[in-house]
Amino acid sequence: MTSEFKNLGELLQLSRQSSDFKTTVILLGKQEVSIFYYSTLIDAKWMQQHLILVLQNRSLDSEIKDIEDIKAWIPINDVEITDEITTIQSKLLKGYAIVQLHENDQKCLLVNLADNHGLRENNDTENEFSVVGPKIGFVEDLDTNIGLLRKLLNIPNLIIKEIIVGTNSKTKVAIIYINGVTNEQNIQTLEKRLTEIDYDVVFDSSLLDQMISDNSFTPFPLFVSTERRDRVVYSLTSGQVAVVSDGSPYIVTGPATLYDFFISAEDYYLPWILGSFFRLIRIFGVIFSMFASALYVAITTYHYEVIPKDLLSPLIFSRQYVPFPPFFEVLFLEITIEFLREAGARLPTKIGQTLGIVGGIVIGEAAVQAALTSNILLILVALSALASFTTPIYKMSNTIRFLRFPIIILSALWGGIGIFIGVGFLFVHLIRLRSLGSPYVVPIFPLRIMEFSDSFIRSSFQILNKRPQRLRPKSSVKYLPKKAVKQKNNLDEE
C-alpha cells in the first residue's frame, strides 16, 4: 500500500477539509501539543479521560523532552510511535488519534481511541431460527465475531489469517481454520482467491462469496453463508475453511456441497431419528417445490391419460371455467407468489404479515372465484411455495424458487420429456460445479457410501465421529465413539 502523501503535513492539510477532522491543542508545561483525530471515529469521552487528562496531570511534575516520554504515560495499550506516512494514514482512518509534539515533526504518536458505536451488541439468529439450541448469531464487527468463535472453540489451533480487501473500504477479511485439521490446499486456494480480488468496497461477505466462487454462471450458491455460530464451528471442526469480513454478520464457509444447504443446526440437537426425518422432509420439499407445478402443466397439457380416473372429475370440475391454458394459469399464480414473497421481504415485518394475509387469502380465493385458476393448482402452488421455504439457507431457497421457472417452461413445451430435460440439465450442471475445487454433489457423485451418514440423513453421533473425506482433512477422527454400553434389554434383565 502506498500513500499519495509525501509527509504528515500534506495528509493533515487534506484531512482538514472534512468537518469531522478535529485538531485539539493542549498545553503541557510550556509545550504546545497537537492532537489530530476524526471526531466521528473516536470515543470522545475516552480521549478526554485517558489521553488529555492523563497527559495534563503527568506534565505537571515532569518535563517532556521527547515523544517517547508521552508514550509511557498513556494508559492505553494500543499506542505506537511512527513516522511512516502510510501507517499513519490508515490508522487515522481507523479511529486513532495522532499526537504531534512539535509542528512539522514527522514522528508522531498514534493512540487507539476507536469507538464501536453504531454496531449491534448481539444478534439473535432470526433468519436461521431453530427452536432448540443456542441463538447466538454474528454481528457486524469482525473482532466480536472471532471472539464468539473462540469462546466455543477453545483451542490455540484455531488460526485467524487477516487479509485486507477492497481498494476503498480496506476491509479486514479473516480466513479461519483449525490447524492440523483443515487441508492446506483449501486454505491456500481461498487465500489466493481473496488476495486476487480487486474491488472497491466490500459491503458484505456475500460479495466475497461470489467473487471467490469457482463458477459465476450458476444460480447455486457455492459457499454456505450463515449467521449461526454453532454452524460455523461445526463446519470448522469438520475441516472446512471460514471467511469473515468486517462489517458483515454472515460468515462464509466452504468447500460446500449441495447437501450442506439442507442441513439445519437443529438436526444435531434432536435425536438422530427425528433429525434424519426432518432432513428427508426438507429434501422432499425441495423436489416437490421444483416439480409440482411443472408436473401439473405437463399432465394437464399433454398427458391427461396419466390422471387416475377418480382424480379426473375433481380436476375437470375445478378447471372447467378456467379460460387459460395450464401454462399461463401456473405462471399467473407462481408470479403472484413471487410478488408476495418479494413484497414481504421488502416491507417492515408488521406490514409484511398483513400483506401475507391479504395476498394469500384474498387474492388466492378471489382468483379461484373469478375462474382465473383452478383451486387444485392453488393448493399445489401454495404448497410448493411453502416447501421451498423449508430450506435452512436463504440463498439456496432463492435458487430453488428460481429454478422452477425454467422447468415449468420446459414442461409446457414438451411435457414429461421437457421436465426430464430440465432434470438432466440440472444434474449435469451440478456435477460440473465445484466449490473450492471439490465436487459439489459429493455423496452421490462421485459416490461416497460412507458420507451418506451425514447428508440425506443424520446418523447417530457414534457414526459421525469421522470427518468427511471429501474435505481431505489432515486428521480424520473427530472423537472416539462411545463404546456401546452393554444393555440387557431382554426379558426382565434376565
Next chain:
Amino acid sequence: MKNAVDEKYLISPFLIVPLMYVSMVGVGVLNFQRELAEHAGYNAYISVILVGISLHFIIWMIYKILSSNQAGLDITVINNACFGKIAGNIINLAIVLYFFFGAYIEYKAYIEVIRVWLFPAMKILPISVVLVSFIYYTVSGGFRTVTGLCFLGFLMTLIFIIPENLSLLPYLHPLNLMPLLNHSITDILLSSKSMLYQFLGFEALLLFYPFIKSPEKSQKWAHSMVFFVTLLYLMVLIVTFMYFSEGQLREISWPTLNMLKIIETPVFQRVEYLAISLWLLKNLSGICLSLWAACRGMKSVVLQIKPRMSLLAFLVGFLILECFLKDRSSFRWMAEFYSDVGLYFIYGYIPLMFIATQLRKTWNKG
C-alpha cells in the same frame, strides 16, 4: 507416445458399473422382444444367454488387449502401434464413425419412441436442438460429467425396471414358454445376432479404459455388469413371453411399454408416460458416452483435432442427419448396417486385436 491421463480426470473402478449399464441397455429394451422372437420364437431366451456368455469372453479379451500396453493407453494408440501410422489411423477413423453412428441410432430410436407414444405431431427440430445442446453441455464437461450422467441414468432406470417387472407377476402365463426347445440352432443364432445389437455400445470401454483408476480392479465389475445386464434382458424377455402369446407379440411394436399399460398406481394411471420420460436420461447418457468415445478417438486420428471441435462437428452432423433422414426405411437400413458392423467389430476385430497384442507381447519379450 503421449502421457497417460491426468489423475484428476480419473474415475474410481466401481463407476464402470453405470457406464457398462447405460452402454449395454439401450432404447432397445423397450422393443427387443419382438425382433428376437422373429427367428427363434419363444426359445429366444437361449440367444440372450448365448450372447451373454460370449460377451464375457469379449470383455476378458478387451482387458487383455488394453492391459498389454504398460502405460494404460486406449485402443487408438494400440492400433497405431500394431498397424502403423496410416493403416492404424484408418481403423481409428472407422472406430470413430462407428461410435458416432451408434450414438445417432440410439438417438433416433428414442425420438421414434417419443413420436409414436407421446407426441405424434411434434416438430422434431426444436427438441433436437435442445437435446443436442444438452449433449454438448454434458460431453464438453469431460469424462467425469459423462460418467455422472450415466450414474443418474443407471439409478433412475434401475429403480424403475425391476418393480415394473415384478408388478406384472399376477398377469403372467408361465406355460407360454413351453416347449422349451423347438427351434434349430440357426434360428437361435439369428436371434443372437439381433440380441447382440442391443448390447452394442459397451466397446466404448476400449477408449475410456485409461480413465479408470487402477483399471485392473474394474474388470470384476465389468464382468458382473455383463452378467447383470444379461439377467435383466432375460428377465424382461421371459416376463414378456409369459405375458403375451407368440401371435400377439408379433403385432406389437413396443412390448415393454405395452406391458406397462396394465399397471395402475393411485397417482399415475398410465405409467408408460413416466417410463418414456425417465428413459430420456438413460438414453442421453448412452449417447453422450458414445459421442465422448468418438471425440476421444478423433483426438488421436491424424489431424489432432480438438475434442470440442469434433464434438461440435458430430452434433451438427446429428442435426443434418435429422433433416435428411426422414423416412423410416433408410433409418432401418442404417441400423441394420450398424448391427452388421457391430457383429464384425465384436466377434472379428476384438479377437483379432487380442491375438495381435498377445503375439506382440511375446515377440517383444523374446
